[in-house]
Amino acid sequence: MSDGHAGYGTGGANDGRGTGGASGKVMTLDAIVGRLESGMTLGIGGWGSRRKPMALVRALLRSDVTDLTVLSCGGPDVGLLAAAGRVRKLVTPFVTLDSIPLEPHFRAARERGALELVELDEAMFLQGLTAGAQRLPFLPVRAGLGSDVLRVNPTLRTVTSPYADGEELVAVPALRMDAALVHLNRADARGNGQYLGPDPYFDDLFCEAADTAYVTCERIVPTAELTRHAAPQTLLVSRHAVTGVAESPEGAHFTSCAPDHGRDEAFQREYATAARTPETWRAFTSRFLSGTGEEDYRAAVRSWHKEQR
Amino acid sequence: MTPTPTTVTTVTRAEYCVVACAEAWRGDGEVLAAPMGTVPTIAARLAKLTFAPELLLTDGEALLIGDVPAVGARSAVTEGWLPYRRHLTMVMGGRRHVMMGASQIDRFGNQNISCVGDWRQPTRQLLGARGAPANTLNNPVSYWIPRHSPRVFVERVDMICGVGYDSAAAAGPSATRFHELRRVVSDLGVFDFATRDRAMRVVSLHPGVTADEVRAATGFPLSPPEGPPPDGTTREPTAEELHLIRAVLDPAGLREREVPAP
Numbered sequence: 001m002s003d004g005h006a007g008y009g010t011g012g013a014n015d016g017r018g019t020g021g022a023s024g025k026v027m028t029l030d031a032i033v034g035r036l037e038s039g040m041t042l043g044i045g046g047w048g049s050r051r052k053p054m055a056l057v058r059a060l061l062r063s064d065v066t067d068l069t070v071l072s073c074g075g076p077d078v079g080l081l082a083a084a085g086r087v088r089k090l091v092t093p094f095v096t097l098d099s100i101p102l103e104p105h106f107r108a109a110r111e112r113g114a115l116e117l118v119e120l121d122e123a124m125f126l127q128g129l130t131a132g133a134q135r136l137p138f139l140p141v142r143a144g145l146g147s148d149v150l151r152v153n154p155t156l157r158t159v160t161s162p163y164a165d166g167e168e169l170v171a172v173p174a175l176r177m178d179a180a181l182v183h184l185n186r187a188d189a190r191g192n193g194q195y196l197g198p199d200p201y202f203d204d205l206f207c208e209a210a211d212t213a214y215v216t217c218e219r220i221v222p223t224a225e226l227t228r229h230a231a232p233q234t235l236l237v238s239r240h241a242v243t244g245v246a247e248s249p250e251g252a253h254f255t256s257c258a259p260d261h262g263r264d265e266a267f268q269r270e271y272a273t274a275a276r277t278p279e280t281w282r283a284f285t286s287r288f289l290s291g292t293g294e295e296d297y298r299a300a301v302r303s304w305h306k307e308q309r
Numbered sequence: 310m311t312p313t314p315t316t317v318t319t320v321t322r323a324e325y326c327v328v329a330c331a332e333a334w335r336g337d338g339e340v341l342a343a344p345m346g347t348v349p350t351i352a353a354r355l356a357k358l359t360f361a362p363e364l365l366l367t368d369g370e371a372l373l374i375g376d377v378p379a380v381g382a383r384s385a386v387t388e389g390w391l392p393y394r395r396h397l398t399m400v401m402g403g404r405r406h407v408m409m410g411a412s413q414i415d416r417f418g419n420q421n422i423s424c425v426g427d428w429r430q431p432t433r434q435l436l437g438a439r440g441a442p443a444n445t446l447n448n449p450v451s452y453w454i455p456r457h458s459p460r461v462f463v464e465r466v467d468m469i470c471g472v473g474y475d476s477a478a479a480a481g482p483s484a485t486r487f488h489e490l491r492r493v494v495s496d497l498g499v500f501d502f503a504t505r506d507r508a509m510r511v512v513s514l515h516p517g518v519t520a521d522e523v524r525a526a527t528g529f530p531l532s533p534p535e536g537p538p539p540d541g542t543t544r545e546p547t548a549e550e551l552h553l554i555r556a557v558l559d560p561a562g563l564r565e566r567e568v569p570a571p
Contacts, residue, residue: 045395074437094437102435113430119423123397123443142401142487143443146472146480152428166484198371199392 002033024189027244029294032214035244036065036140043129043175043210044072045203046255049098049263052077053183053216055251055294060086062163062292071175073125073202075255076271079105080289082115083100083281089116091175093125097272099265104275120172121149129202132209140169179212179243183252185260186226187217191242194226194234197258204236212243218260220247250298266308267301271307276281320546322496323348323568325515326455327554328546329494331356333451334364334406335432340448341365341373341391341399343407347567349453350380351558353408357552367391380559400440401483403487406449408494409441412468414452416508416529418490420445420471428468433522446477449489455567457495459528474507499543500531508532513543517571 033056036042047054057077066086072078074095081087083105092124095106109115120128127139140159144150150170160170182203185196193215195203207263208214215237226235250257254264288300330352334342342353342364350369354377357364365388368374373389389402391399399405412435413421422441426432444450450471454461463483469476477488498514510532523531546554554564 042311092437094439096436097486107434110424110431110434119428119438121438121442122393122440123401126394126397141443142446142483143440145442145444145446145484146469146476146488147438147445148423148428148469149442152468167486169483198390201393 010054025191025239025242025244026189026220027214027246029216029246029248030062032056032181032216032244032246033059033063033065035052035212035214036060036063038065038067040065040070040178041069041176043177043180043206044070044074044077045180045201045206046075046077046092046252047073047199047201048096049100049255049268050199051183051197051203051252051257053181053203053214053251054080054253054256055183055216055246055248055297056181056214056227057081058289058294058297061289071177071206073122074103074106076103076268079103082109083275085114087115089118091118091120091125093120093122097268099263100272102266104272108275117152119149119152120144120149120306124149124170124172125175125203126202127172129205129209131172131174132176133205136174138171138173141172144167144170144172145156168190173247175209177206177210178212180206180213181216182206182213182237183216183248183257185218186221187215187237187247188223188226188239189220190223190237191215191237191239191245192223192226193217193237193242193245194230194261195236196230196234197256200236204241207237207241213241215236215242215245216248216251217245218247218249218257220245241264244265248294251294253298253301264301270304273299318551320479320516320551321565321568322515322517322571324546324551324554325543326494326496326563326568327352327355328550329513329515330408330453330501330545331361331550332499332544333408333492333521334361335493337361337364337406337449339363339365340406341367341405343367343405344453345406345408345410346453346455346457347380347563349408351554351564354380354558355550355553358557359550365389367396377558379557379561380563381561397440397443400447405447406451406491407444408451408453409444409471411452411454411471413463414454414471414493414506415459415463415466415473416509416531417473417475418452418471418493418502418509419466419469419473419476421466421468422470423468425467431467437567438468438470442472445472445488445490446484447487449491451491452493454493454495457497457523457526459526462527462529464529474502480509492527496571497526504532506532513541513542
């Protein structure tokens with residue numbers, strides 16, 4: 001639900017999407033975050049506590065970017081940004097840590113009324129992203145009728161089928177973003193992104209429905225490597241929809257990134273436990289999130305795991 | 310302890326619940342059985358191994374499984390691919406019968422999993438509406454409530470996520486077209502909406518449960534059965550079903566953790 005349709009057919013939408021030279025669209029995490037601005041609408045890929053672009057979220061936390069509208073099938077991405085007070089408005093069908101059903105920071109933010117929420121059904125969210133990617137103003141969906149999703153989103157409208165059935169359906173407005181952030185298993189330097197796990201989630205739609213899109217990945221490989229051992233349909237995101245790409249091993253930590261790594265359940269429990277009081281949360285952020293980059297974060301997580309043994 | 314078809318053993322409350330949930334999928338044919346929770350997961354697999362062999366099952370993530378492993382065990386056979394976006398398409402196509410949970414449910418089957426209290430600033434934020442609005446308008450829906458209490462069975466839910474019969478009717482023909490709530494199973498009994506006004510009624514109570522107990526645990530008046538109910542007591546598992554539950558589908562006894570013995 002970014003402002004209007006800014007970016008359609010303008011030069012702005014293609015900024016930074018040139019084919020580039022040898023290094024193509026490769027950027028650092030901090031350079032990607034340097035392209036983001038306060039007040040933007042950001043889409044975050046993945047699903048719950050699965051394949052979330054957490055390294056970019058951590059980089060965002062190191063910046064002063066705030067006042068964000070966030071679109072996400074939410075997990076700890078939403079939790080971390082909400083805990084840091086960076087989210088003005090959240091557009092989502094749910095927020096969960098999967099193996100821990102309720103996201104503690106999202107809960108706390110909602111219960112203190114600190115978050116403007118646009119609560120949608122999953123099918124509405126999918127149709128909204130699809131409309132955004134296809135430059136349609138809306139797509140019709142049955143979901144929502146009779147539910148309080150319509151009550152809590154008073155701007156949602158219905159549309160009547162022009163055909164003989166005359167059905168009245170919900171017109172889900174296009175979800176558009178200033179920038180999309182996704183984490184994939186592999187990518188090449190041109191921005192072609194590949195998922196090797198069982199579920200693409202909505203990551204390609206996020207990229208296609210955004211004016212700019214940034215892909216982080218476990219490994220950047222030469223283009224020819226991408227399909228050497230994988231079927232071509234694993235190539236989820238194409239470079240025409242990608243602005244920048246960054247290699248970020250374990251960039252989804254602590255969420256899962258099958259098959260490269262599973263969810264770090266022990267660390268996720270630590271995260272959820274730390275969220276219970278302001279003191280424990282301060283200790284968590286100072287230990288894990290106050291470094292200068294991902295190397296510091298990974299070192300802190302490694303040393304924590306050593307202590308647990 | 311392994312029962313044989315001739316052994317008589319005490320059936321636990323959790324096992325009655327498994328059978329009552331499994332019955333929800335009887336006669337469904339070649340549709341996806343989508344269970345939420347441990348008991349419904351065992352139940353869907355039990356249905357598939359016995360009276361509903363055509364059911365489709367998932368691994369809980371993106372795969373349709375071609376075998377019937379124990380709950381919590383890894384599947385060894387994949388028969389299909391069902392990532393979330395295809396899953397949602399399947400929902401909208403109706404070839405699915407989901408058994409969802411509910412933080413609140415009311416007499417007409419409205420369900421809430423989003424938040425408790427005023428939506429603008431809830432006293433308790435829960436998951437969010439997730440797919441409940443789409444589920445209830447598109448494919449058959451049943452509910453599983455492991456702890457029947459007046460905090461769950463409420464007069465009015467705080468946020469309608471799953472659409473009940475009264476709300477669907479008020480929203481018009483596009484809402485009612487594919488709307489169907491099949492049954493509600495709790496640790497106390499089985500309920501449905503086969504009444505004239507589509508209010509929840511008792512179908513059967515699990516053995517050992519009294520009508521007074523259910524009344525006290527329900528925050529709205531349950532409709533009396535119109536005429537004699539088909540069977541006032543939840544049916545016994547067969548010896549084969551008990552064997553499958555105990556030895557094949559849930560050897561670790563996870564069902565007893567979700568529904569402890571009363």
